Amino acid sequence: MDGAFLTGQFLIAMPGIGDARFERALILVCAHDGDHAMGVAVNRPLEGLSVPTLLERLEIEGAAGMAERPVLMGGPVETERGFVLHTDDFGAEHTMTVPGGMALTTTREVLVAMATATGPRRAMLALGYAGWGAGQLEQEIRQNVWLTVEADEALVFDDDHETKWTRALAKLGVDPTFLSAEAGEA
Secondary structure: OOOOOOOOEEEEEOOOOOOHHHOOOEEEEEEEOOOEEEEEEOOOEEEEEEHHHHHHHOOOOOHHHOOOOEEEEOOOEEEEEEEEEEEOOOOOOOOEEEOOOEEEEOOHHHHHHHHOOOOOOOEEEEEEEEEEEOOHHHHHHHOOOEEEEEOOHHHHHOOOHHHHHHHHHHHOOOOHHHOOOOOOOO
C-alpha cells in the first residue's frame, strides 16, 4: 500500500474471513493513517432496534415522529457508543469529514438535529466501530481478507442492507459466486 490510505473507501469482506462479526461486511473507512484505521459497517442492522426507539430511550424529543430505520452494528469496538454517519451538510464541533460528501459525528447534538429535522439530509446510526492498529489493516488486505472500492453515498445510505455487499462487489465487476474462501498469492 506504500503510503496510500483508505479513508473514504469501502472494505468488502472476502468469503471465509474467519470472523462471524465481519462475514459479508461492508465497512466505510472513516479514518486511516500510519497509526490506525477506523470504519463503520453500513450493512449490519441490529434486530429489533430502530433509530426512533433508541432516541426515545435517550430521551431525545421528537424521536417518535421519525421514520423507522434500523440501528446498525458498526463494529465490535465500543458497541455502547453511537456513531452517526451522515451527509456533509451537517457539522458539529466533533464532526469528522469523510471523502465523498460524508461525515461522522459522535455527539448527542447530531441525534437531536436528526429528531428535530434540522440534521443532515441523509444519516445512519451505528453502535460500535471497526478498528485496526498501525499496519494491521494493510496486512489484512495483503492477506486477501478485504477488497477495497471507492465508497458512494447512495450505497452507504441505501436501506437494502441485504444486498449492499453484493452491490459493492459489482462496483469492482466481481461476481460473488466466483469468490473463494481460500487465500493465495499470484
